[in-house]
Amino acid sequence: MSNLLIVDDERSLREVLQIVFKKEGYKVSVASSYQEAVAQVKAAVYDLVVSDIKMNDGNGIDLLKDIKAANPETLVVMITAYATTENAIQALKMGAVDYILKDNENFVEEIKITVAKSLEFSRLRQEHRLLKRQFTQQNAIHNIVGSSPKMKELFQAIETVSATQSTVLITGESGTGKELVAKAIHLNGSRNDLPFVSINCGAFPETLLESELFGYMKGAFTGATINKKGLFEVADRGTIFLDEIGEMSLPMQVKLLRVLQEKKFRRVGGTEEIPLDVRIIAATNNDLQKLMAESKFREDLYYRVSVIPLEIPPLRERKEDIACLANHFLRKFNLQMERSILRISEEAMRSLEQYDWPGNVRELENTIERAVAFETTEEIKVERLPPKMSCLNPSEIGGSSKIPKNGIDLEKHIEEIEKSYIVEALQKCGGVQTRAAELLKMSFRSFRYFVKKYDLR
Ligand SMILES: Nc1ncnc2c1ncn2[C@@H]1O[C@H](COP(=O)(O)OP(=O)(O)OP(=O)(O)O)[C@@H](O)[C@H]1O
Ligand SMILES: [Mg+2]
CATH class of the missing domain: 3.40.50.300 (P-loop containing nucleotide triphosphate hydrolases)
Known part of the structure; x- marks a missing residue:
């Protein structure tokens, strides 16, 4: 039930509005002066205040300020016997929802409609805020x-x-x-x-x-x-x-x-x-x-x-998460690269799950990104994964150590290699992206994705 306050120093009008709004099902309080209204606004929370502009001990515009200071959510409808555009504009500027003339045969009907509409609008606004908030919250965790x-x-x-x-x-x-x-x-x-x-x-x-x-x-x-x-x-x-x-x-x-x-x-x-x-x-x-x-x-x-x-x-301590993360990134890069790879092959998934992921989720994300870019079939094959992951014995991958004494930022290193290939392919094909993509045996879409990623336009 909405909580209304009627402020007017004219007794008969106060009483009429009180009866009308009670009949409409609102909870109604009244105040007969500016001072009384200020005290009430400070002491309770009103959904809407209907206030006269000219009162013996003060004016409605000041009251509007007091109301907004006490609770900016409270709606205020001004009523007056003496219409001046100046007053009306000032009231609306300061946040009144409407301004209604008493000297008007439809006064009661008009104020009833205004009050009902304003309250409905405010209820919808609150609901909207709440939903928006629930939505961001859900997304945040999801x-x-x-x-x-x-x-x-x-x-x-x-x-x-x-x-x-x-x-x-x-x-x-x-x-x-x-x-x-x-x-x-x-x-x-x-x-x-x-x-x-x-x-x-x-x-x-x-x-x-x-x-x-x-x-x-x-x-x-x-x-x-x-x-x-x-x-x-x-x-x-x-x-x-x-x-x-x-x-x-x-x-x-x-x-x-x-x-x-x-x-x-x-x-x-x-x-x-x-x-x-x-x-x-x-x-x-x-x-x-x-x-x-x-x-x-x-x-x-x-x-x-x-x-x-x-x-x-670290990811290696929660290997159950690898499969759902890998599928999550597959969806993400399918969308970003406009691809429609259906799944990660069983063998590839097994390799992902066996690997230790020193770079954790970021490394997994980058691995899937590259696999999506280079995969030409409808599923990610184990061959698309870096050799270190494909369940091979490290000695089979070959050769002496390539890691310098102080270690290497592998991610950056691989990105640099990747970028240099894209640049070279573009140069070789005179900037024609479809041909450059063919040269690297990747789809045009994937190629375009990398051009954008490395800002090579
Ligand atoms: N549980 C997860 N679900 C989905 N994506 C994840 C998850 N964990 C990490 N990521 C993604 O992995 C990447 C790395 O995450 P983030 O940047 O938050 O890591 P970090 O711990 O801050 O890393 P650093 O210490 O290197 O700064 C981001 O792209 C992030 O969106
Ligand atoms: Mg970080």
Whole structure:
């Protein structure tokens, strides 16, 4: 039942409206003056207020401000005996839903319809918001694929954590899905219509990281030619994702700790204290315990950020997930490359399940991406997988070690090779993509996909 308040200093009109709206099935309260109305608006929550404009002790426009301040969701319909366009425009500008003349033979009918329509509109709007929210929430979690007991536990933890505002520390090897989980926590929580801002703390030298996070004022350092907001401000009321927090320098750790403790910060070169209102999610693939033992990570900061720790297990510890992840990526790349490969062959799936996945889900994703690109039949064959996965004895793959002493970023290395082939094929065929695709024995669609991926236009 909607809750109405009728405000008018003219008794007869008050009573008429009270009777009319009660008959319509609303819960109706009345106020006979501006002061009385203000007190009532502050004390209760009304769905809709019908208010006179001219009252002995004040006016309806001021009351409108008080109502919106108390509860911006409350609808307000203005009624008046003296119509001036100026008043009407002002009222509508300030958020009144309508403006009705008392001096009008259809007054009662008109106000009945206006009230009913406004309430219906507001109900639909609320319902829409709710559905939209449920939709993003569902999608957030459904984006994460996994059916192993460990992943089920993780889904449960995401649900629980989303409902709180606590700082979360996500740990896990590279490629396990830390950023995906951070986003799911954000989208599943109450701040989901506000920004999710992500920063890789390992990618910036110390001073740059500081100005990225806190912002700066013009003249704070050479190159600071404008005032700039930092990411803490950009993420205002939303979530900030501090990725690779283990890579942060010690002085920067001190600065971050201070901000987390005091819940306010200053831009570099600034004096204004800006309140911090963001949810913080941090992530690392470093062993922070070890870094603390080596005095490379501050213990006090660790306790600040790890209020709720979430660990994502490596893929090799949840091999049940490999098949559903592989099929998930098959669907994804079928869509992206406009292919229609039906399945992953049994033999190929067995190889995927036997492999240890040091690069975790990301490595699996990249493997399926390449397999989809190069597969010419309707199922992914084991031959499309890198030799190291195809259940062969490593000695059969051949040759001496190609891995340099300091190790190699295999993913990047393979991508570079891939790109060089695409470039060369394009050059050989004078930029004619269909011929270049033939040369590499891949479909035109796959070829076009790679051209786009490496921005080779
Ligand atoms: N459970 C999962 N379901 C679906 N996709 C996943 C899952 N886990 C990871 N991914 C995908 O794998 C890729 C790597 O995930 P993400 O970037 O979140 O990993 P990360 O832990 O942040 O890695 P890094 O430590 O290297 O930054 C992304 O494309 C992500 O969408
Ligand atoms: Mg990451």
